[in-house]
Amino acid sequence: MKAMILAAGRGERLRPLTDHTPKPLIEVGPRTLIGHHLAGLARAGFEDVVINVAYRGRQIIEVLGDGSHWGLRLHFSEETPGELDTGGGVRNALALLGEGPFALISADVFTDFDYARLQAHGDADVHCVLVDNPAHHVDGDFGLNQGVLMDAAPRFTYAGMGVFDSARFAARDTQRFALSAVIREALQAGTASGEHHAGSWIDVGRPSALEQARSMVMKG
Incomplete structure (x- = not known):
């Protein structure tokens, strides 16, 4: 199974x-x-990783290179900043991801x-990690009942990690859409x-969260 990392965002809340x-x-x-993600994926046995980039995308490509530093093969999907949203970014990378989950x-x-x-979820339609x-x-x-995603309370937060079948994105007829739309389609089905x-x-979206993550690393 391949992996994809969503890395096209601007990071406005972490400016400057x-x-x-x-x-x-x-x-x-x-x-x-x-x-950290690339190291974790390599430890987990992944070999091919697709990364979508937009804002300062060439900078990311130049720093990461071909992935050999982690024992991975990296493939980059370049986008125009702000054009596709999360789901559209995945759809744009389908040629690199191939068929299947x-x-x-x-x-x-x-x-x-x-x-x-x-x-372990290589046959999933949509599988979400919640926190x-x-x-x-x-x-x-989303709610969770014996491993089934639910639209019911009590709700947990989608952790930004999961497994998705590429067919869910290939079936969309619009370029720009959110990942949450794909999740809810599968939930309803x-x-x-x-x-x-x-x-x-x-969620490293704010300066305080970044410092929390850095502190966690320092503490081991």
Whole structure:
């Protein structure tokens, strides 16, 4: 199974830090934010990783190279900043992803989640990792009942990690759409599964969250 990292965002809330450094290349301890994901994917047995880039995309491509540093093969899908949204970014990269399910990870998160757990869902339509609701998203996104994703309370927050079948994106007839639209389609069809991650997870979207992630690395 291939993996894809969503790395096209602008990182507005981390300005001025992101004025010259794209968010995925911000350092969190000895590695960049995206470097932590790449190392985790390599440990989990992934070999091919697709990365979509837009804002300062060439900078990301030049720093990461071909992926050999992590024992991976990297493939880049270049976009125009602000044009496609999350779901559209995946649809734009389908030629690189191929057919069938793939792991999808947001570069914005910092976590100790074991990506090998995603390998166990290689036949999924949509499978989402959920976490307890952070302070900035107290209402959550989806419920979970015996591994089935639900539109019911109590709700957890989508962690920006999961497995998705490429057919879900190929069937869309619009270029710009959110990933949440794909998740809700599968939920309504009764083909969306999920799991709860009780370990560390941070949405690195604010300066305070970035410092929290850096502190976590320092503490080991």
